[in-house]
Amino acid sequence: MPSIATRIVAASLVLGGAAAQAADYPDRPITFIVPQNAGGSNDIVGRIVAQKLAETLGGTIVVENRTGAGGNIGTQAAAKSTKDGYTLLMTISSSQAINPALYRAPGFDPVKDFIPVALVGTVPNVLVVNPDFPARNLADFLKLVKAEPGKHHYASAGNGTLNHLLGAMLNTTAGLDMPHVPYKGVAPAMIDVVGGRVPIAFASLPSVLSNLKSGKLIALGVSSPQRSPALPDVPAIAEQVPGYSGTLWVGLFAPRGIPAEVETKLKQNMVKVLADAATRKALETQGVELANATPEQFATLLDEDIARWAKIVQAAGAKVD
Template sequence: MQARTIARQALKASHAPSRWPRRLVLAGLSLWASLTLAPAAAQSPSYPSRPIVMVVPQTAGGTNDIVGRLVSQKLGEVLGAASVVVDNRPGAGGNIGTQLVAKAPKDGYTLLMTISSSQAINPALYKNAGFDPVKDFRPISLIGAVPNVLLVNPSFQARTVAELLSLAKAQPGKLQYASAGNGTLNHLLGEMLNSMAGIELQHVPYKGVAPAMNDVLGGQLPMLFASLPSALANIRAGKLRALAVSGPSRSPVLPEVPTLGESVPGYSGTLWIGLFAPAGVPADVATRLQDGMARALASKDLRDKLEQQGVELASSPDKPAGPEALAALLQDDLAKWARIVKSSGASVD
């Protein structure tokens, strides 16, 4: 209060015949400026005033990259930002890009578009993932979920899940499946199938879903689990055959393809996608991002594009799935996948 009084008196003195030393007047004006302007700066009134970087911790061409590019374009329009730029930072199952955002400036200009395999599985899988999935991030918006698809090369002799299981039991340890890497969801979905169906498929990890899919397309390996958006074009072109989806129900995009649970009771595993900011981002910036995502995901053109890719949206146009839904889902999946990782014996140094 005393500081404000001095500042006001100094401001008054600057407009009247000077009775105060000039240096005191200037000091008072400086103090007044700091008192009146600081709150405005704290409220980040100009956000966003420059491009926003949306880090995708997976390779180009995968589900998260496809969704990230669709969402980033609409989010940039809604926020009035110069642009929202997708920056692919793959490696270590998503840890490299995730660590980058955890350590980024807490100003809202670096965001994390991630998937459950990186945010909810890696902390249990890696001895040191390099980030805390809860403490290092502020949830912004849950986007939706996608099933994985069990895919085979069209030349593969099994045309149904039942035929695959029969073949695998007749040749234990002989059939191989590709994945986007150790500890990724499509790796653990294979381990879950081994455990629940009593078979022994051999896992072959790749550095991303694109090279894994390329080898299955080329016939070097017979099968892989891949998220629906990353596989849909090849399924529709007849280059890959979909045996089953991993979710609890059939996908509206591929209604003729059964679920794995129809052949292996109780089997279910989906991938969710969400947007996070670094923990400590200003509250008003987080609110602006949350509102922006709600508006973006309410737009019909973005919803149509995401649904055409097989994304099952978590929100409706009038009921956004905001940060609370994402935080709750993350907590549930951290516990769920910790149990699955432990039972599978999977581990990455």
């Protein structure tokens, strides 16, 4: 059996090694797993944040889109990765807060498996229509769809995604009957909405901003409680449908169990990233409303959203096996 002195020396070596690991971190590329398709909000935000975080850390960050099962595949990979701080998860509320209620076995625990590093910000979803759709404002849209139940379909990025549930919420709260057409990701959904094959969609603002600017899509309302600064002339849906609200948040997580010193270094450097003027401008240009939250407040938000969306999933009857 080792002597007390031997155990003390061994413990000192471990602590010294951890400190050295944090001091050297990162000494090889970091991977940001983005569990959604390229071109979506999370991918756009993740690449902006990765570029600046790599600069502040003095290293390299590679963004890896690992998609599938509504975000579960990439999230599982991050949860099961080596707990050394070299694999991080840039994700959105629909995967982290909705999937645990939506899937029978998502393959991860959003709280037990992850440490919230930084809440980047929130992103409204936009109710968009093809330019040929007969309603050109929110009031007329609600009146038309209500008068013609079952006729006007809406597209989403997939069953149980936030844009699916936002449509289900609007059906419930406004007394509509819009059938849902699920796609495998936001990009193919937007292709069909732009092409007029499905006339309506809910989509995150960054993912449709270019199509709105070019006139290929028309924005009728935003899902946030108030109007978005990026679309000041577009009403909040809540202006016509009181109580309607649903925003997407984007945040950085690390697998639980990474060295404490590395965790601290990541959190401190993300504060610098989100304080950087150029980074803030790049994110705001994409319609991101930047957060001002501590990691502890982010953890509370996650807990609250898990409980809130579980009720909405149950009410919508949405389940994916």
